[in-house]
Amino acid sequence: MKNSPLLGKFRKPDGEPHMLGAMQRLTGSMRKYSEQDEVDYVVVGVGAGGGVLTQRLSRAGFRVVAFDAGPFWDTERDWVSDESGSHKLYWTQKRVTGGTHPLAFGSNNSGQGVGGSTVHWASFTPRLHPSDFQIHTLDGVGVDWPISYSDLKPYYELMELELPVSGPAYFPWGDPHGYAFGPHPMGGVGNALIKGCTNLGIEVSAGGPVAILEGSRADRPHCIYRGFCIQGCKVGAKASTLITHVPDAIRSGAEIRANCMVARVNLGRDGRVRGVTYFDEEGREHTQKARAVVISGYSIETPRLLLNSACPGFENGLANSSDCVGRYLMAQAGNVVLGRFGEPVRMYKAPPAHALTEAFYETDPKRDFARGFAVQTVGPLPIAFAKQMMVAKGAWGWGLRRVMMDYNHWAGFGFLGEILPHAENRVQLADETDGFGLPVAKVTFGLGDNDKKLTDFGVKKTMEIMSAAGAEEVVQEQRYAHLVGAARMGKDPRTSVVDQFGRTHDIPNLFICDGSIMPTQGSANPGLTIMALAARIADYLITQGADIFTSNERSDRISAIRRELAPPDTWGHGMPRIEAPVQPVSS
Amino acid sequence: MEAQRTDDDPRPIDPNTGKPIGPLAQPGYYQGYRTLDQRKFWDAKTREVVLERVHKVPQFRYFDDRQAALLTAICERVLPQADRDADHKIPIAPQIDKRLYEDRHDGYRYEEMPPDREAFPMALRAIDDMAQAHYGRGFLELRMSEQDELLRSLHDGKPIAGHDVWERMPPHRFWLLLVQDCAEAYYAHPWAWDEIGFGGPAYPRAYMRLERGEPEPWEKEEKRYEWAPPPGSQSGRYEPVGGQSEHHATPGQGGTH
Numbered sequence: 001m002k003n004s005p006l007l008g009k010f011r012k013p014d015g016e017p018h019m020l021g022a023m024q025r026l027t028g029s030m031r032k033y034s035e036q037d038e039v040d041y042v043v044v045g046v047g048a049g050g051g052v053l054t055q056r057l058s059r060a061g062f063r064v065v066a067f068d069a070g071p072f073w074d075t076e077r078d079w080v081s082d083e084s085g086s087h088k089l090y091w092t093q094k095r096v097t098g099g100t101h102p103l104a105f106g107s108n109n110s111g112q113g114v115g116g117s118t119v120h121w122a123s124f125t126p127r128l129h130p131s132d133f134q135i136h137t138l139d140g141v142g143v144d145w146p147i148s149y150s151d152l153k154p155y156y157e158l159m160e161l162e163l164p165v166s167g168p169a170y171f172p173w174g175d176p177h178g179y180a181f182g183p184h185p186m187g188g189v190g191n192a193l194i195k196g197c198t199n200l201g202i203e204v205s206a207g208g209p210v211a212i213l214e215g216s217r218a219d220r221p222h223c224i225y226r227g228f229c230i231q232g233c234k235v236g237a238k239a240s241t242l243i244t245h246v247p248d249a250i251r252s253g254a255e256i257r258a259n260c261m262v263a264r265v266n267l268g269r270d271g272r273v274r275g276v277t278y279f280d281e282e283g284r285e286h287t288q289k290a291r292a293v294v295i296s297g298y299s300i301e302t303p304r305l306l307l308n309s310a311c312p313g314f315e316n317g318l319a320n321s322s323d324c325v326g327r328y329l330m331a332q333a334g335n336v337v338l339g340r341f342g343e344p345v346r347m348y349k350a351p352p353a354h355a356l357t358e359a360f361y362e363t364d365p366k367r368d369f370a371r372g373f374a375v376q377t378v379g380p381l382p383i384a385f386a387k388q389m390m391v392a393k394g395a396w397g398w399g400l401r402r403v404m405m406d407y408n409h410w411a412g413f414g415f416l417g418e419i420l421p422h423a424e425n426r427v428q429l430a431d432e433t434d435g436f437g438l439p440v441a442k443v444t445f446g447l448g449d450n451d452k453k454l455t456d457f458g459v460k461k462t463m464e465i466m467s468a469a470g471a472e473e474v475v476q477e478q479r480y481a482h483l484v485g486a487a488r489m490g491k492d493p494r495t496s497v498v499d500q501f502g503r504t505h506d507i508p509n510l511f512i513c514d515g516s517i518m519p520t521q522g523s524a525n526p527g528l529t530i531m532a533l534a535a536r537i538a539d540y541l542i543t544q545g546a547d548i549f550t551s552n553e554r555s556d557r558i559s560a561i562r563r564e565l566a567p568p569d570t571w572g573h574g575m576p577r578i579e580a581p582v583q584p585v586s587s
Numbered sequence: 588m589e590a591q592r593t594d595d596d597p598r599p600i601d602p603n604t605g606k607p608i609g610p611l612a613q614p615g616y617y618q619g620y621r622t623l624d625q626r627k628f629w630d631a632k633t634r635e636v637v638l639e640r641v642h643k644v645p646q647f648r649y650f651d652d653r654q655a656a657l658l659t660a661i662c663e664r665v666l667p668q669a670d671r672d673a674d675h676k677i678p679i680a681p682q683i684d685k686r687l688y689e690d691r692h693d694g695y696r697y698e699e700m701p702p703d704r705e706a707f708p709m710a711l712r713a714i715d716d717m718a719q720a721h722y723g724r725g726f727l728e729l730r731m732s733e734q735d736e737l738l739r740s741l742h743d744g745k746p747i748a749g750h751d752v753w754e755r756m757p758p759h760r761f762w763l764l765l766v767q768d769c770a771e772a773y774y775a776h777p778w779a780w781d782e783i784g785f786g787g788p789a790y791p792r793a794y795m796r797l798e799r800g801e802p803e804p805w806e807k808e809e810k811r812y813e814w815a816p817p818p819g820s821q822s823g824r825y826e827p828v829g830g831q832s833e834h835h836a837t838p839g840q841g842g843t844h
Contacts, residue, residue, distance in 0.1 A: 005791040006791075007791045008630055008790060008791030009630065009631070009791065010627060010628060010629070010630065010791070011631055012631040022791060076630070076632065077632060078632070080630075080632050080636050080637075081629065081630065081633045081787075081789060082636055082775070082788060083775065084640075084771060084775035085633070085636040085637075085775075087691065087693075090693075090694055091694050092691065092694040093694060094692075094696065095694060095695040096696055096697075096698050097695045097696070097697055097698065098697065098698030098699070102697055103695075105693075106693040106694030106695060107694075110694060185797055186797065186798060187797040188797070188798060188799065191798060191799075224790065224792075224793030224794065225793060225794045225795075225797055226788075226789035226790055226793060226794055227786075227789070227794070228788075228790070234630065234791075235790060235791070343799070343800060344799075344800025344801075344809060345800045346784075346786070346801075346802075348785055349794045349796070349797050350794075350797045381785070382779070382780065382783060382785050383770060383771050383774045383775060386767075386770035386773075386774050387766075387767045387770055387771075390763065390766045390767060390770065391763070393825040394742065394825055394826045394827045394828045395825055396665055396666075396738075396742060396766050396822050397665060397666070397667055397735065397816070397820060397821075397822020397823065398599065398667055398817075398820055398822045398823040399816075399822055399823050399824060399825055400666065400766070400770065400822075401667065402814075402816075402823070403825075404774065404779075404782075404783050405614075405615050405616060405782065405783055407783040407784070407785060408783065408784045408785075408800060409800075442698070
């Protein structure tokens with residue numbers, strides 16, 4: 001074909017190098033360690049947490065092997081602009097789900113392959129609010145974090161530049177701030193959210209925060225508004241650690257060992273871990289020696305790995321003297337509210353994530369529950385929409401055909417409600433095993449009284465906004481979104497698994513760096529927080545240096561934030577220098 | 588001329604004239620819109636995956652002939668296509684067979700459910716047994732309205748005839764599994780995209796018109812027509828899926844945020 005687009009190609013990418021998005025090439029060779037090498041760090045899982053951590057540790061000069069159970073994607077060859085063809089992006093291995101309110105996994109929340117869930121996140125990237133770090137103190141519910149918002153704030157700011165995050169110049173909620181990269185234009189769903197909120201006098205924000213480029217930057221092109229964000233962004237406009245941090249990790253000497261499933265973490269007689277045992281693509285068993293191990297498998301696979309690593313001295317699971325491994329698993333109430341409009345909306349265009357309100361985020365004493373929720377845009381493609389209508393309207397047969405013929409008239413809002421941590425919401429091992437003979441995860445989930453009240457109120461409010469936007473019919477589907485917890489951090493080793501730096505209380509050279517360490521979840525999408533925590537954990541590990549490998553002493557010493565560890569592309573691309581936080585204008 | 592219409596005519600009707608609609612090459616409100624016409628503007632990998640879906644209908648390998656016939660008849664009720672002509676029917680049962688043959692699943696299984704590979708054969712047997720118990724004929728021999736009535740009882744969570752399978756597998760869970768498998772196969776097909784006016788793959792060319800539901804130059808404006816489900820069918824109404832008590836909540840399946 002003679003004519004060709006600015007980005008990507010219409011023809012086959014024969015003979016092209018490994019592509020990470022339409023323009024970025026993975027160049028140079030990757031370092032390979034042998035099994036005889038004792039590396040500094042093994043990282044298990046290259047998602048939001050593991051991707052950022054691996055990049056940081058490598059850039060600081062540590063020898064790192066990072067494992068992922070799935071492939072190292074070439075986005076041109078492996079990904080498609082197609083819903084049904086994108087299942088391989090999700091963790092589709094066996095899991096058993098139950099409890100009074102069982103969670104769905106797979107495409108709902110679980111990634112597989114380098115980049116992890118950031119490959120298929122919609123990439124809303126709000127920060128947590130300062131109140132999220134102390135909900136027990138403020139509201140008498142849940143638990144406080146061992147750190148405060150101010151500990152994480154510089155890392156939020158840095159991650160917002162590294163991904164980077166596009167958003168409005170002024171974001172009014174939590175700790176008000178602005179975004180250095182400009183907001184996205186509105187699609188039909190964002191317009192509906194703005195209109196509905198405005199008609200009800202609810203403050204609303206548009207154009208982000210979302211980790212999608214609104215303009216080209218270095219070797220990443222601008223968004224083309226094709227709507228396939230959660231099928232993997234072939235464009236490379238949406239951030240994932242696959243394209244933002246892994247390339248720099250490899251240039252800095254990390255080995256990414258893809259298609260390798262870590263089976264257990266091995267404990268030495270001295271009470272320190274010595275590396276991992278894993279299965280390669282052909283199912284052969286290997287070991288990799290390491291001076292320290294970081295697990296970044298997210299809220300299901302991280303506790304599963306610890307439980308599967310039970311050994312003498314840790315019969316109930318590695319690092320589980322607290323019996324908290326697998327417990328306090330959280331998902332956010334993620335009901336989808338759908339409204340039918342008289343005029344077409346065509347919600348498949350524009351990123352699903354492009355407008356939101358956090359006006360109901362904080363505890364309101366006038367309500368009969370603690371904490372709150374956010375309302376965000378979503379943009380389900382036809383198959384997801386059909387499944388939503390199957391539940392929301394009970395549609396099947398001709399009823400399903402009819403509502404689907406009206407697909408272009410519907411808009412979707414995602415409710416995002418904070419569900420509190422409960423000890424009985426947990427990950428355990430099932431009786432059945434996966435293809436490697438490893439017991440799979442069995443997940444139990446249910447709602448508490450506050451969770452139910454919050455969800456009822458919030459879904460009703462979200463439906464009101466949809467009606468106020470002009471929708472003639474409004475329905476909703478019960479759902480849960482995101483995962484966090486199941487290996488939570490805390491000050492007390494009796495009630496938490498890791499400390500504020502992801503270090504397990506039980507084993508001095510075993511760390512966890514992913515969403516599972518979050519003690520509570522707020523009503524913000526967790527991705528940015530996981531990355532900010534990972535950068536902070538990296539700074540701690542680098543500050544401690546070789547002490548991590550040799551000493552059982554626990555130090556809380558951490559350096560000032562190491563901005564120099566950001567991928568070099570972060571700087572010098574027309575980004576304005578914002579020195580001081582944006583302050584709200586007093587009226 | 589049009590044959591005498593009966594309640595067994597599976598085609599939808601024009602509510603004003605009562606006459607059946609179709610069979611058509613392209614039902615829906617976007618006549619003349621063809622996503623496949625845009626395939627040269629898709630990236631090569633996407634084109635390969637979508638064209639294979641259109642041109643290579645998988646053979647039945649997991650189900651035997653009797654099961655395949657039964658599943659095909661059930662899919663025709665869950666996602667009826669009587670308004671589509673023979674050349675434009677979207678294969679559904681073969682895609683379910685392919686998924687089960689390849690043992691692909693969504694990455695989780697409800698604890699009260701057997702694995703998908705067992706659930707389908709169990710349910711097919713139960714549905715046929717229920718037809719015998721209630722109507723004295725197998726499912727394939729039932730009238731359209733009877734097939735709908737039987738399936739609707741699963742949708743409602745109240746099977747029309749008792750069966751030991753439904754003691755080992757909640758009917759509403761199987762129902763949702765079945766409907767979502769049918770939806771996955773149908774709405775993955777470019778002919779279904781034409782029917783609903785979905786833009787389809789858009790990389791690397793991009794969309795340009797984001798607001799007010801405006802079509803791209805290669806998309807079509809909507810041209811609506813009135814239609815009603817065939818009078819003998821029971822699937823045109825919207826009623827909640829049964830079995831959704833507090834302790835059997837039915838969360839959504841697809842990821843959107």
